[in-house]
Amino acid sequence: MTLEKFLLDHGLRISVDDTKGRCLIANRVFTPGELIISQEPYSSVLDIDSERRRCDNCFNLSSNVKRCSACKSVRYCCSSCQVHAWKQQHKSECQMLVKLIEEKQRTPPPSLRLVVRLVIKRSLQQSGVLSTKADDNFETVEALPTHYSETQEERLVSYAQMANLVKTIVDPVEVDLKEVCQLFCRIACNAHTICDEEFRPVGTGLYPVISIINHSCAPNTVLLFNGKRGIVRALQKIEKGTEVTVSYVELAGSTKTRQLALKEQYYFVCQCKRCRKMETEEGIIEDAILEGYKCPVQQCNGAVPSGRDQPGSQCVTCGSGCDNKKLKRSESAANKLLEEANLAMRSRDDGQARLLFEKTEAIQKEIFHVHSVHLMRTRDALMKVCMSLNDWQSALRYCLLTLPAYERAYSVNSPLVGLQYFSLGKLHWLLGNSREAVTALTRAKGILSVTHGSGSSLVRELTGTLQEATLEAAYRSQIPGGPEPMSLDITDRFKHHRSLKR
Numbered sequence: 001m002t003l004e005k006f007l008l009d010h011g012l013r014i015s016v017d018d019t020k021g022r023c024l025i026a027n028r029v030f031t032p033g034e035l036i037i038s039q040e041p042y043s044s045v046l047d048i049d050s051e052r053r054r055c056d057n058c059f060n061l062s063s064n065v066k067r068c069s070a071c072k073s074v075r076y077c078c079s080s081c082q083v084h085a086w087k088q089q090h091k092s093e094c095q096m097l098v099k100l101i102e103e104k105q106r107t108p109p110p111s112l113r114l115v116v117r118l119v120i121k122r123s124l125q126q127s128g129v130l131s132t133k134a135d136d137n138f139e140t141v142e143a144l145p146t147h148y149s150e151t152q153e154e155r156l157v158s159y160a161q162m163a164n165l166v167k168t169i170v171d172p173v174e175v176d177l178k179e180v181c182q183l184f185c186r187i188a189c190n191a192h193t194i195c196d197e198e199f200r201p202v203g204t205g206l207y208p209v210i211s212i213i214n215h216s217c218a219p220n221t222v223l224l225f226n227g228k229r230g231i232v233r234a235l236q237k238i239e240k241g242t243e244v245t246v247s248y249v250e251l252a253g254s255t256k257t258r259q260l261a262l263k264e265q266y267y268f269v270c271q272c273k274r275c276r277k278m279e280t281e282e283g284i285i286e287d288a289i290l291e292g293y294k295c296p297v298q299q300c301n302g303a304v305p306s307g308r309d310q311p312g313s314q315c316v317t318c319g320s321g322c323d324n325k326k327l328k329r330s331e332s333a334a335n336k337l338l339e340e341a342n343l344a345m346r347s348r349d350d351g352q353a354r355l356l357f358e359k360t361e362a363i364q365k366e367i368f369h370v371h372s373v374h375l376m377r378t379r380d381a382l383m384k385v386c387m388s389l390n391d392w393q394s395a396l397r398y399c400l401l402t403l404p405a406y407e408r409a410y411s412v413n414s415p416l417v418g419l420q421y422f423s424l425g426k427l428h429w430l431l432g433n434s435r436e437a438v439t440a441l442t443r444a445k446g447i448l449s450v451t452h453g454s455g456s457s458l459v460r461e462l463t464g465t466l467q468e469a470t471l472e473a474a475y476r477s478q479i480p481g482g483p484e485p486m487s488l489d490i491t492d493r494f495k496h497h498r499s500l501k502r
């Protein structure tokens with residue numbers, strides 16, 4: 001079957017645009033939450049942090065992963081995953097890793113392993129050992145852009161060095177060095193970070209069909225993963241003939257920040273409807289709020305552009321002046337504290353991290369708009385560190401403070417907004433605020449059923465908590481101030497609800 005026929009069967013087609021290259025177009029109407037396309041990666045690899053806890057075949061978490069007895073480098077959750085991986089590419093990869101260990105060389109880093117796996121798979125498919133399918137063959141990889149001629153000299157030199165290593169590792173498989181260099185370029189602007197249900201990174205994968213989807217800062221679909229399978233769902237109704245888009249970058253940022261990230265990694269200037277707003281009054285105000293300073297006039301809700309967004313000294317709403325130098329000094333003091341807080345967090349010193357994040361927040365509150373992404377991220381970190389310290393009341397306070405900023409920075413139907421409402425609902429429920437829990441969890445369910453699918457384990461967990469909270473709220477409304485039934489003993493929830501601690 002050809003790729004065109006495969007896509008048509010999924011209600012999709014490809015068109016070619018002068019600036020964007022190939023575009024994926026809806027060939028029928030898709031409704032919110034509907035699956036657009038799903039695909040196994042052509043090649044994938046776990047991050048170093050995930051290698052010890054996840055299965056190298058299905059990428060699922062397991063408390064009982066067992067190492068391959070030969071190379072001792074990869075782990076599997078069960079024998080069927082091990083057998084599957086062996087047939088796919090581990091048989092060849094294992095021999096290469098054993099050889100490296102015998103030569104007392106280090107196991108190659110994930111970025112190199114991804115390309116090694118890609119080269120092995122291509123060779124196995126070319127020799128007929130592995131079968132090919134319309135969405136699983138090397139031609140779909142080759143069709144992806146490389147941006148080779150735009151890639152910086154320095155980067156190309158490092159790709160050339162890595163290509164040499166790949167050649168040594170995969171020997172006796174024949175490889176062309178320039179071709180491998182181009183594979184590194186392709187991966188840089190086409191591969192996706194594989195995340196868990198709560199968007200924490202787990203690994204990297206190359207999905208040649210999903211990669212046909214171009215970027216928009218106001219995307220109409222979202223990419224999630226079930227294990228390592230990439231799943232694209234519609235975030236809204238997509239009319240026939242409309243381009244399917246997804247976001248490549250963090251959307252909580254000003255237009256300049258998003259565009260810089262897109263230019264650096266993907267070599268294009270985004271012209272989506274959100275970016276085009278940058279020149280309008282509304283867009284200028286929005287960018288100043290997200291990354292600028294707050295207006296010095298207390299009654300004004302405006303902001304002063306800063307940093308990349310044309311540093312100015314006047315509020316874009318009321319025109320009041322501000323002391324830019326003083327603000328910059330405060331901002332660098334906050335950044336220094338933030339760095340120290342993140343260090344403390346990485347070394348798992350939660351108490352010290354909380355103290356430092358609180359100091360950062362105190363400064364940021366004075367200089368940034370209440371909906372600033374900087375303040376939002378610090379409060380988010382505070383929420384998480386308070387959860388780790390079992391200070392649920394403070395975690396709830398910070399979660400509530402982040403929500404208006406989340407809704408402004410991301411679209412209202414973004415999975416990240418849904419997840420934040422889920423955290424809010426769980427915190428309310430843990431603290432016995434059942435009515436508030438029902439409101440937040442209902443909101444979360446509305447969003448996450450669309451983004452993650454109603455059958456996903458996350459939505460199933462959410463539905464369970466929502467049912468308990470609903471029953472509890474109903475009980476409380478019948479007997480206000482009455483005795484708590486056994487099931488309402490909330491102290492137990494703190495012990496059992498580990499899933500709140502990320």
Ligand SMILES: C[S@@+](CC[C@H](N)C(=O)[O-])C[C@H]1O[C@@H](n2cnc3c(N)ncnc32)[C@H](O)[C@@H]1O
Nearest residue numbers: 020021022144189190211212213214215266268
């Ligand atoms: C993952 S690929 C997307 C598919 C690609 N258009 C193709 O022809 O295969 C990423 C590349 O597509 C192009 N691209 C993606 N989104 C774009 C956009 N919104 N505007 C312009 N170019 C875009 C850029 O060249 C980018 O490096």
